[in-house]
Amino acid sequence: MSDSITHLRGLVEAVSDAVGAVTDPELRRPLGELGMIRDVVIAEGVAAVGLLLTIAGCPMARRIEQEVHDAAAAVPGVTGVKVDVGVMTDEQRAALTARLRGGRAPAQSPFTADSLTRVIAVTSGKGGVGKSTVTANLAVAFAARGLRVGLIDADVHGFSIPGLLGLLDAEGHALRPTRVDELVLPPVAHGVKTVSIGMFLRPGAEDAPVSWRGPMLHRTLEQFLGEVFFGDLDVLLIDMPPGTGDAAISIGHLLPHAEVLVVTTPQPAAAGVAVRTGLLARTLGQQVIGVVETMSPTVLADGSAFEPFGSGGGHAVALRLSDGAETVPAIASIPFSTALRAGGDSGLPVVVDRPGDPAAVAFAELAGSLVVKARGLSGLRLPVSPR
Secondary structure, X not given: OHHHHHHHHXXXXXXXXXXXXXXXXXXXXXXXXXXXXXEEEEEOOEEEEEEEEOOOOOOOHHHHHHHHHHHHHOOXXXXXXXXXXXEOOHHHHXXXXXXXXXXXXXXXXXXXXXXXXXEEEEEEOOOOOOHHHHHHHHHHHHHHOOOOEEEEEOOHHXXXXXXXXXXXXXXXXXXXXXXXXXXXXXXXXXXXXXXXXXXXXXXXXXXXXXXXXXXXXXXHHHHHHHHEOOOOOOEEEEEOOOOOOHHHHHHHHHOOOOEEEEEEOOOHHHHHHHHHHHHHHHHOOOEEEEEEEEEEOEEOXXXXXXXXXOOOHHHHHHHHHOOOOOOOOXXXXXXXXXXXXXXXXXXXXXXXXXXXXXXXXXXXXXXXXXXXXXXXXXXXXXXXXXX
């Protein structure tokens, strides 16, 4: 009898460990750590697993239930599995959100100067230069290197990140994030956790103008930083609106420690305007770490150069942003690419769809050069104390 009880306890423990190790696809943490496994009972080889979803109507419910079922079924000695799906109580959900916040007050941004997350804002002087395309592909290139990546589409008036990353439903509307009380769980595409104002608009209203002025913009950006649960990130990319308006100033005040990439095309008109965004960032205390030139010359099949916008704009911007105290490099040139354009239209970034394309290679090299320049620990207060 004692051997039977010991065997049963061992089997319950093995099943509990297996189902507890299943990762929530939105929170990216084990179900056991999140308190989502209510109990495990085994009778005559059949494992009954109590599963608690964070909210009723959880969009990932079927996937989580199936993965829990498969994990339990794979344990030696289990002859059958039943998954009893329930929903957390208000108290359980409150405990979960408090655990996820790690002691932070609600709406308080985790991306402080003491955070180990590197924050990179991607800016441009004018629209239409490929800033969002750079942000999306760079984010995916970072994720392909194994980094934990988040992306905030701060271009509230001209958001395009959901489409560029394929975060759209069957009707072409931006996917809506899941909410757990006041926490927003960002959708994930190609390993990148993403939030955009387009995800909160009424379906079918995406073409309506977002006519917000400074205070509303500032509040929205605060919510993106404080109420969206990105988890532990290695890098957070911010797709900035073009120019030097309210949103750029708000991000400067909210994230004065952010690093800045300036995007420009080769033509002098775009290059001249791009300089202003770099200078604004510097006045707000941010560091300009490089200039990315898009629509750069490319070599055609016959060996001739195709450069409809000329060349040299990126180097010109870098030179004008450099001074005696700080040298700003022209860090990347993204050549003209049909595959890059097609990927933006289809929601499949070129770094995923056509990794051998010259533009994809340029993005991969850009990600590599920035990883080498990873933010160090010097001057940061780490969450440890001497004993």
